[in-house]
Amino acid sequence: MLELDPIFDAISEWLASFLPPVVVTIVKGFGTAGVVLGVLSLFVLFFIWMERKVSAHMQQRLGPMRTGWHGALQTVADAVKLIQKEDLVPSDADRAVYFWAPVVCFAAALMAYLVIPFGEGLIVQDLNIGILYVIAITTFTVVSLLMAGWGSNNKWALLGGMRSAAQIVSYEVPLSMSLIGTIMIAESLSMITIVESQSGPFWNWFVFRQPIGFIVYFIAATAEANRTPFDIPEAEQELVAGFNVEYSGMKFAMFFLAEFINMFTISALAVTLFFGGWMAPFPFLDFIPSWIWFLAKAFTSVFVLMWFRWTYPRIRVDQLMGFAWKFLLPLAFLNIILTGIGIYIF
Amino acid sequence: MMETKGLRTEEFMVNMGPQHPSTHGVCKLVLKMDGELVKEIQPHVGYLHRSIEKIAENRTYAQIVPFTDRIDYCASMNSNHAYVEAVERMAEVEVPERAQYLRVIMAELNRIASHLLWLATFTIDLGAVTPFLYAFREREEIMDMFEMTCGQRLTYNYMKIGGVNWDIPKEFVPKAKQFLKILPGKVDEYEDLLTNNPILLYRTKGIGVLSSEKAIEYSASGPSIRASGVRWDIRKAEPYAVYDKFDFNIPVRYNGDVWDRYKIRLDEMRESAKIVEQAIDGLPEGDIAKKVPMTWKPKEGEVFCRIEAPRGEMAYHIISDGTNKPYRVKIRTGSFCNLQLLPAIATNHLIADLVAIFGSLDIVLPEVDR
Amino acid sequence: MDSESLLNHINELHKDIIINSELITDVPTIEVKPEHWVEVCSSLKKDVKTNLHSISNYGAVDYREKLGGFQLVLTIFSHKHKHRVTVKTLVPAQGDEEPEIDTVTTVWLSADWFEREIIELFGVKFKGHPDPRHLMLDDDWDEGFPLRRGWTGTDFIVKPEM
Numbered sequence: 001m002l003e004l005d006p007i008f009d010a011i012s013e014w015l016a017s018f019l020p021p022v023v024v025t026i027v028k029g030f031g032t033a034g035v036v037l038g039v040l041s042l043f044v045l046f047f048i049w050m051e052r053k054v055s056a057h058m059q060q061r062l063g064p065m066r067t068g069w070h071g072a073l074q075t076v077a078d079a080v081k082l083i084q085k086e087d088l089v090p091s092d093a094d095r096a097v098y099f100w101a102p103v104v105c106f107a108a109a110l111m112a113y114l115v116i117p118f119g120e121g122l123i124v125q126d127l128n129i130g131i132l133y134v135i136a137i138t139t140f141t142v143v144s145l146l147m148a149g150w151g152s153n154n155k156w157a158l159l160g161g162m163r164s165a166a167q168i169v170s171y172e173v174p175l176s177m178s179l180i181g182t183i184m185i186a187e188s189l190s191m192i193t194i195v196e197s198q199s200g201p202f203w204n205w206f207v208f209r210q211p212i213g214f215i216v217y218f219i220a221a222t223a224e225a226n227r228t229p230f231d232i233p234e235a236e237q238e239l240v241a242g243f244n245v246e247y248s249g250m251k252f253a254m255f256f257l258a259e260f261i262n263m264f265t266i267s268a269l270a271v272t273l274f275f276g277g278w279m280a281p282f283p284f285l286d287f288i289p290s291w292i293w294f295l296a297k298a299f300t301s302v303f304v305l306m307w308f309r310w311t312y313p314r315i316r317v318d319q320l321m322g323f324a325w326k327f328l329l330p331l332a333f334l335n336i337i338l339t340g341i342g343i344y345i346f
Numbered sequence: 347m348m349e350t351k352g353l354r355t356e357e358f359m360v361n362m363g364p365q366h367p368s369t370h371g372v373c374k375l376v377l378k379m380d381g382e383l384v385k386e387i388q389p390h391v392g393y394l395h396r397s398i399e400k401i402a403e404n405r406t407y408a409q410i411v412p413f414t415d416r417i418d419y420c421a422s423m424n425s426n427h428a429y430v431e432a433v434e435r436m437a438e439v440e441v442p443e444r445a446q447y448l449r450v451i452m453a454e455l456n457r458i459a460s461h462l463l464w465l466a467t468f469t470i471d472l473g474a475v476t477p478f479l480y481a482f483r484e485r486e487e488i489m490d491m492f493e494m495t496c497g498q499r500l501t502y503n504y505m506k507i508g509g510v511n512w513d514i515p516k517e518f519v520p521k522a523k524q525f526l527k528i529l530p531g532k533v534d535e536y537e538d539l540l541t542n543n544p545i546l547l548y549r550t551k552g553i554g555v556l557s558s559e560k561a562i563e564y565s566a567s568g569p570s571i572r573a574s575g576v577r578w579d580i581r582k583a584e585p586y587a588v589y590d591k592f593d594f595n596i597p598v599r600y601n602g603d604v605w606d607r608y609k610i611r612l613d614e615m616r617e618s619a620k621i622v623e624q625a626i627d628g629l630p631e632g633d634i635a636k637k638v639p640m641t642w643k644p645k646e647g648e649v650f651c652r653i654e655a656p657r658g659e660m661a662y663h664i665i666s667d668g669t670n671k672p673y674r675v676k677i678r679t680g681s682f683c684n685l686q687l688l689p690a691i692a693t694n695h696l697i698a699d700l701v702a703i704f705g706s707l708d709i710v711l712p713e714v715d716r
Numbered sequence: 717m718d719s720e721s722l723l724n725h726i727n728e729l730h731k732d733i734i735i736n737s738e739l740i741t742d743v744p745t746i747e748v749k750p751e752h753w754v755e756v757c758s759s760l761k762k763d764v765k766t767n768l769h770s771i772s773n774y775g776a777v778d779y780r781e782k783l784g785g786f787q788l789v790l791t792i793f794s795h796k797h798k799h800r801v802t803v804k805t806l807v808p809a810q811g812d813e814e815p816e817i818d819t820v821t822t823v824w825l826s827a828d829w830f831e832r833e834i835i836e837l838f839g840v841k842f843k844g845h846p847d848p849r850h851l852m853l854d855d856d857w858d859e860g861f862p863l864r865r866g867w868t869g870t871d872f873i874v875k876p877e878m
Binding site for chain 2: 740741743769770771772773774775777778789791795798802824825826828829837850851852853854862863865867872
Binding site for chain 2: 055058059060061155156159162163228229231232238239240310311312313314315316317318319
């Protein structure tokens with residue numbers, strides 16, 4: 001068995017053998033944060049490369065080919081370039097707000113990983129209000145985008161920030177509502193409990209019991225992560241680059257990282273809530289480690305998001321709002337009612 | 347003083363351009379915005395003004411041809427064609443029939459290439475990046491054909507007074523036939539990808555409506571006016587070169603919105619393919635150019651000649667004073683008038699619509715500025 | 717209507733005003749005095765038989781040496797009747813003068829930019845033009861009028877004969 005859970009247990013036991021408990025807690029905290037950050041950074045590096053390759057092959061191109069095997073090191077080269085870049089601050093910018101916006105954005109994106117189970121037992125902290133926590137913490141993104149838009153003191157950036165505020169706040173509502181059906185069936189807000197209530201063969205996954213909920217969730221989550229066709233806050237063709245038009249170097253890289261982390265977050269949440277988390281589709285496939293199942297599902301979901309992006313045109317801002325309030329939200333409510341009836345009958 | 351209650355809002359000015367991804371070149375639109383709503387548009391052009399009209403007064407007739415390439419770089423063949431046609435009409439130069447056919451083949455292929463380029467940039471304006479490269483794939487084929495004919499891929503300098511500079515190589519005809527065979531299928535592919543996409547429909551239907559009255563009043567031309575229900579194509583109305591020998595339709599649509607301007611260009615690609623096919627089949631043997639001496643002096647006179655370029659009417663008004671240089675060359679281009687009507691149809695739209703409308707008019711800025 | 721009968725029709729319409737009329741490469745061309753410029757233009761647009769409702773081309777020619785002024789050349793056409801007409805007028809000017817003439821933006825909206833171009837490039841003023849700012853040149857351009865014959869500027873030097 002290649003489960004990673006025992007490794008972490010062994011490390012913490014080894015630490016406890018010669019350190020006082022307080023120090024162990026602190027070391028464990030920082031250590032886990034470091035591991036999560038490192039793993040996510042690796043994922044993001046991979047996603048950027050993957051996005052380039054996926055888009056290239058959809059567009060009959062090859063994409064990056066020169067740096068490393070099939071351009072695998074292209075992202076690394078880009079990261080190095082971004083780090084070396086001069087950090088420009090517009091002269092009229094609100095410096096404090098301008099500085100903190102990417103930090104808040106990145107932190108908000110990262111904090112969601114506190115409650116996401118990467119595999120059996122591979123969770124940083126199993127909160128009993130897991131879903132609520134994720135929804136609350138990801139909404140912080142909107143604050144950072146608004147800060148970026150306002151702090152840059154650029155009209156395009158401000159328009160982008162305003163758009164993102166309107167968009168994320170609107171889509172937050174159907175997003176939360178779409179998850180209620182799942183919570184009703186699982187009778188828990190804890191991620192672990194939700195995954196465990198989907199155990200068994202794949203038809204026990206909530207996507208088959210909550211199809212409407214899943215569709216609403218996936219659309220709303222795409223909008224939350226500002227992905228095409230809902231990428232209006234940074235619509236290059238309209239707002240140049242939206243909220244991050246004035247950012248360069250590492251600050252820009254942080255927005256970029258946060259965007260890809262968010263994309264993985266919504267994929268991970270989709271897998272956890274609707275596709276059985278780390279569970280294998282059939283019990284006899286259990287010999288494959290749980291974290292591989294989780295990542296395989298999540299990466300497929302990320303691929304679908306990329307597929308959206310390179311296929312669809314961008315929707316207009318008023319149509320976007322109309323879609324959220326007039327279509328997704330009633331659908332989410334309908335889903336709650338149907339779920340309620342279902343639970344009452346069975 | 348009046349005390350305003352609640353939050354105060356105000357309109358603000360935004361410079362869209364000269365460096366903006368969707369102004370397709372260097373055009374500045376000064377927008378007065380109320381939030382996302384565009385209340386007023388003022389186009390500022392001239393960033394690419396090279397005064398080709400002034401330069402032309404100091405060049406011999408033959409030397410002007412390469413400059414015409416740079417007027418509309420997306421459709422150089424058509425710019426060439428307009429100029430040589432005007433000079434020939436003024437000086438009454440007989441052009442061999444083979445040259446006329448070659449001109450039509452090149453001009454129509456360039457029209458297809460230009461519309462493909464338009465489709466590519468238009469879809470990017472709407473946020474769909476993938477069709478861009480699909481359209482470029484087909485445009486590449488046309489570029490290859492041009493390259494094998496005249497060695498250039500953008501500014502061809504292919505036509506000259508009295509004919510064309512080079513004959514087509516023998517690989518040209520099979521390659522062109524092959525291309526024309528696949529093109530309708532490829533246009534269908536774009537339609538599959540875009541036409542019935544609900545997001546594209548939402549973004550284009552009923553947006554930026556240009557009524558036929560307004561189109562006439564603003565002297566719109568090309569696909570923009572044909573999408574507004576005016577059956578006007580100079581190839582049919584005042585046939586030049588050998589266009590009267592070919593059988594083709596003028597696609598017309600009646601709503602005048604972005605959607606119609608999109609559809610009409612796809613239809614025009616199909617029609618142009620038909621013309622090229624007929625021209626290749628009927629290509630006569632013979633000379634490709636009539637010899638015109640280097641120190642050629644046309645007789646005194648003037649001409650006004652216009653042709654149908656991909657972006658509308660392209661016209662040359664040339665006055666000769668009997669020397670080897672023209673006395674005056676006035677160039678009228680389709681984009682010049684089409685850009686002028688942008689404020690009339692795009693005000694009180696959202697900024698996203700403005701981008702779509704601007705894209706649908708197919709403005710090429712060097713053509714506006716000249 | 718073919719070009720010849722169209723020319724006859726216009727000649728009849730404005731018998732006393734037209735100074736000169738001819739067919740230039742099959743385009744009926746008439747010349748009028750500057751004081752009748754707008755009047756002729758608007759009647760050509762309104763007349764049912766001509767109905768010239770669109771501008772095809774509108775430019776100026778520097779004829780100061782030959783004829784003593786700037787010639788405005790306006791080619792207008794009709795989608796309906798599929799014919800076109802060129803109207804010319806000579807705005808008298810000598811040397812560095814900046815002559816003035818009535819605008820035809822009141823007749824055709826699309827004359828706006830064409831006239832703005834003539835204003836900055838030739839120095840012909842249009843009385844009543846709604847927006848006579850520079851179109852192609854910089855707002856603070858002060859090197860004269862580039863399209864006048866013999867103009868040279870800091871960036872434009874006439875190439876010597878080879």
